[in-house]
Amino acid sequence: xxxxxxxxxxxxxxxxxxxxARMALARGDEALVATAGHLRPSVERSGARFxxxxxxxxIDFRRIEDVMPERASLPPGPEQxxxxxxxxxxxxxxxxxxxxxxxxxxxxxxxxxVDDLFFGATALFLDEATPRPPxxxxxxxxxxxxxxxxxxxxxxxxxxxxxAARAMYAAIALxxxxxxxxxxxxxxxxKLAAMGLPPLPCAVLHSRHLMADAFLxxxxxxxxxxxxxxxxxxxxxxxxxxxxxxxxALPDWWGDLDGSKRVVLVTQGTVANADLGELIEPTLSALGxxxxxxxxxxxxxxxxxxxxxxxxxxxxxxEFLDFAALLPKVDVLVTNGGYGTVQLALxxxxxxxxxxxxxxxxxxxxxxxxxxxxxxIPSQRPEVQALRAAVDRVxxxxxxxxxxxxxxxxxxxxxxxxxILGTLDRLVAQARAA
Numbered sequence: 199x200x201x202x203x204x205x206x207x208x209x210x211x212x213x214x215x216x217x218x219a220r221m222a223l224a225r226g227d228e229a230l231v232a233t234a235g236h237l238r239p240s241v242e243r244s245g246a247r248f249x250x251x252x253x254x255x256x257i258d259f260r261r262i263e264d265v266m267p268e269r270a271s272l273p274p275g276p277e278q279x280x281x282x283x284x285x286x287x288x289x290x291x292x293x294x295x296x297x298x299x300x301x302x303x304x305x306x307x308x309x310x311x312v313d314d315l316f317f318g319a320t321a322l323f324l325d326e327a328t329p330r331p332p333x334x335x336x337x338x339x340x341x342x343x344x345x346x347x348x349x350x351x352x353x354x355x356x357x358x359x360x361x362a363a364r365a366m367y368a369a370i371a372l373x374x375x376x377x378x379x380x381x382x383x384x385x386x387x388x389k390l391a392a393m394g395l396p397p398l399p400c401a402v403l404h405s406r407h408l409m410a411d412a413f414l415x416x417x418x419x420x421x422x423x424x425x426x427x428x429x430x431x432x433x434x435x436x437x438x439x440x441x442x443x444x445x446x447a448l449p450d451w452w453g454d455l456d457g458s459k460r461v462v463l464v465t466q467g468t469v470a471n472a473d474l475g476e477l478i479e480p481t482l483s484a485l486g487x488x489x490x491x492x493x494x495x496x497x498x499x500x501x502x503x504x505x506x507x508x509x510x511x512x513x514x515x516x517e518f519l520d521f522a523a524l525l526p527k528v529d530v531l532v533t534n535g536g537y538g539t540v541q542l543a544l545x546x547x548x549x550x551x552x553x554x555x556x557x558x559x560x561x562x563x564x565x566x567x568x569x570x571x572x573x574x575i576p577s578q579r580p581e582v583q584a585l586r587a588a589v590d591r592v593x594x595x596x597x598x599x600x601x602x603x604x605x606x607x608x609x610x611x612x613x614x615x616x617x618i619l620g621t622l623d624r625l626v627a628q629a630r631a632a
Contacts, residue, residue, distance in 0.1 A: 207234030230247050251293065332625035345425060413448055436610075477533075477579075478495055495513060555577065
């Protein structure tokens with residue numbers, strides 16, 4: 199079977215697809231991966247064949263502050279979320295669609311797997327005049343679907359507990375639709391019209407799963423809200439494995455992870471890390487006097503010198519850390535709410551402190567708190583005292599670790615490769631029979 203993977207050019211979008219590509223390659227399938235040129239080494243390390251995106255979609259989001267300088271002036275909230283969606287995901291849609299059509303003509307793949315925000319696939323869904331293979335969308339964030347309590351998405355609202363909360367959520371939903379939902383859908387529809395295609399049949403966020411032939415949600419139900427029933431083609435497939443170790447030496451301080459001290463890992467991921475003063479620096483300040491802890495920092499490939507201020511004696515820094523080797527040694531993750539990082543931590547049974555408000559991070563943090571695996575600090579720049587108290591509580595109260603281990607057991611109970619590859623096989627068999 200020949201599988202085409204297409205990824206938005208960011209590590210958090212590509213890595214889940216590469217995990218699936220490695221599963222497919224291991225059983226003898228052919229894997230093609232279309233993404234940005236700067237990610238070619240990651241693709242080729244996986245064993246897949248790299249294919250370039252068309253120029254309008256080949257963007258380097260590692261330096262998002264250079265690619266989109268005006269983004270920094272927008273505070274977290276609907277305006278920034280709208281800007282992100284329009285510029286990062288919808289503007290490249292025509293070039294992404296061009297890429298897919300070219301590859302379909304030249305390579306004739308049996309099936310396409312995209313990250314769920316690769317909107318180039320939307321053009322193929324809506325183009326009923328042109329035959330296409332099945333398209334599977336793989337989640338890179340929380341499940342977006344209509345909630346029984348009427349809460350809007352991306353604001354970070356936990357499930358409503360009473361009618362008063364539902365009434366409040368209804369009012370918030372109206373404002374969210376005015377500020378984000380309606381204008382973003384209109385923006386998407388204008389892009390589609392320019393491509394000669396009909397408008398979206400549903401909200402932009404909901405189109406992520408409703409239009410796919412199958413949708414892979416990369417977690418377990420225990421970490422997600424009860425949506426009161428999801429379409430049959432939505433499948434919870436557990437956590438994907440972390441990327442394999444790079445060909446790089448372990449940091450010289452690796453031997454300090456000998457179990458004599460508890461370990462706190464802090465990260466801002468690989469995109470929202472332009473300003474390490476948002477989370478990494480305050481966490482170092484919060485925990486720097488703790489002789490019983492080691493505080494590990496990964497800067498997400500940013501220079502270590504970007505971390506300002508004195509570095510505490512109990513801190514260990516690296517631009518990149520191999521999570522597959524590291525996470526079994528970690529006691530608490532402090533994160534700005536990157537979905538993939540949170541899922542890897544839960545797979546290892548690690549409790550979490552989450553503090554972030556941009557992109558989808560408010561929703562991820564809300565689920566961290568709701569599921570009982572950790573504490574959310576609802577701030578983009580948490581106070582040192584709040585971080586210190588949250589880490590202390592997670593370390594001292596066993597319930598967080600117990601709940602994280604429970605979700606890890608749920609993940610381990612799913613044969614993730616079988617669930618994913620079985621879905622692909624079924625769709626290809628149905629397409630061939632038709």
